[in-house]
Amino acid sequence: MPITIVNSIASWFLKKRFQQIDLFLKHPNEVQNELLLSLLDFAKDTQIGKQYDFASIKNYQTFTERVPIKNYDGWQDIIQRSMKGESNLFWPTPIKWYAKSSGTTRAKSKFIPVSEESLEDCHYAASKDLLCMYLNNNEESQLFTGKSLRLGGSKQLYKENGTAFGDLSAILIDNMPFWAEFSSTPCNKVSLMSDWEYKMQAIVDETRFENVTSLAGVPSWMLVLLNNVLETTGKGNLHEVWPNLEVYFHGGVSFTPYVDQYQSILPKSGFKYYEIYNASEGFFAIQDKNDSNELLLMLDYGIFYEFIPMDVYATTEEKAIPLSEVELGKNYAIIITTNAGLWRYKVGDTVRFTSLSPYRIKISGRTKHHINVFGEELIIENAENALKQVCKDTEAEIVDFTAAPVFMEGKEKGAHEWLIEFKRLPRNIEQFNELFDDALKALNSDYEAKRFNNITLNKPKINVARENLFYDWLKQNNKLGGQHKVPRLSNTRDYLEELLKLNAS
Secondary structure, eight states, X not given: OOXXXXXXXXXXXXXXXXXXXXXXXXXXXXXXXXXXXXXXXXXXXXXXXXXXXXXXXOSHHXXXXXXXXXXXXXXXXXXXXXXXXXXXXXXXXXXXXXXXXXXXXXXXXXXXXXXXXXXXXXXXXXXXXXXXXXXXXXXXXXXXXXXXXXXXXXXXOEEETTEEEEOHXXXXXXXXXXXXGGGEESOHHHHTOSOHHHHHHHXXXXXXXXXXXEXXXXXXXXXXXXHHHHHHHTOSSHHHHOXXXXXXXXXXXXXXXXXXXXHHHOOOTTOXXXXXXXXXXXXXXEOOSTTOXXXXXXXXXXXXXXEEETTTTTSTTOOOEEGGGOOBTOEEEEEEEXXXXXXXXXXXXEEEEEEETTEEEEEEEESSSEEOSSSOOEEHHHHHHHHHHHXXXXXXXXXXXXXXXXXXXXXXXXXXXXXXXXXXXXXXXXXXXXXXXXXXXXXXXHHHHHHXXXXXXXXXXXXXXXXXXXXXXXXXXXXOSXXXXXXXXXXXXXXXXXXXXXXXX
């Protein structure tokens, strides 16, 4: 189909969709309240709907008083029943798919329900909106003259009791309309390969001769793939392989630690990066402007949002608030109610609002992936921004990292111990450590207070990881590819001790 016709169709869709987006931009809280009541009405005859008497809930206040907030452990048993074939438990339409992701305290893996409604009205709708926003901001785009190189999960779909489970990306690829494959590369067969290392080379072999105009995938794993492309082709940068490449759509992990490495292999002026915020539970937010580090919270994907301020999270004073009550700059845990039957579910992510009109956010970390053993409230966002600054100052490059507390013993103060794999080492690791400590102090007043005169915390301890340590750890734990990632901050030493042991072997 000629590019002019494709752009005309996209333009028509974009204008129609922007009318709907404009509605929630102007009336966000009304749209969210209406959505909540429609979800309750739709699910009133399910087991959970009857248990909490959804039919009589007419406002948000009653909803909060009657329906408890739970994490996955609180949902595991009823989801297991659903996977075994029971229907109408938490959502009225059949749940055919379950997105498999990393586990919790009670379970090795989580299985997140994916309904027909969430597939169409959330995940696929968001993919279309992402393209709409990008084209609206880049009218000269030639996106549709070529293909999108997608990098999905490495697990195939497994079927049991009439339902299927696997990586969310595998579910999305498996259910895409047949024509969607024509605009994507690699083919579905290669995309769904389960052997990650074999799959990587298969993707390189198939895509290096295609006219790739966009990239889509998790930054850490996409970087591995793109470096393999350069190694196989012998080219100096990716524009020599794909001259029409113009944008990278990324999500899953923070892009901050990878910016410099991407810019070195994608040096063309004007190349675009667009961030998305999606998870197995739903698609939440989209970068809606060029060269922005904020994400527009999408309010009409069948997801009702609540937020718990992190200063009361997991305390006796914990209380969720609606979107209308959030404040700028505060750190919040996200609670969602979805069109796949998750009711007041703790996602495990934290965000900060950068704008209230419209509602724009930044992802700040995970509720569990932080260090707060000594009252320092160190979050992933602090760590990544500090490392980015210090790498710039010392001309170092980082592949990956993790950190954990060094607990107090007797009169010995506590500390944070870091294990960092460098692509390019700093000239002086002690200087790197001093600058890193200073950067963390500048970014986090609680950390600065605990470090003042070593009152509670000694300066950080940095270990240099051998090459491919984190890759080998993920491989050893059967976590190569897809959304899998190394836990970057932890209140325990479990991950760090495993990695240190592997680093010494």
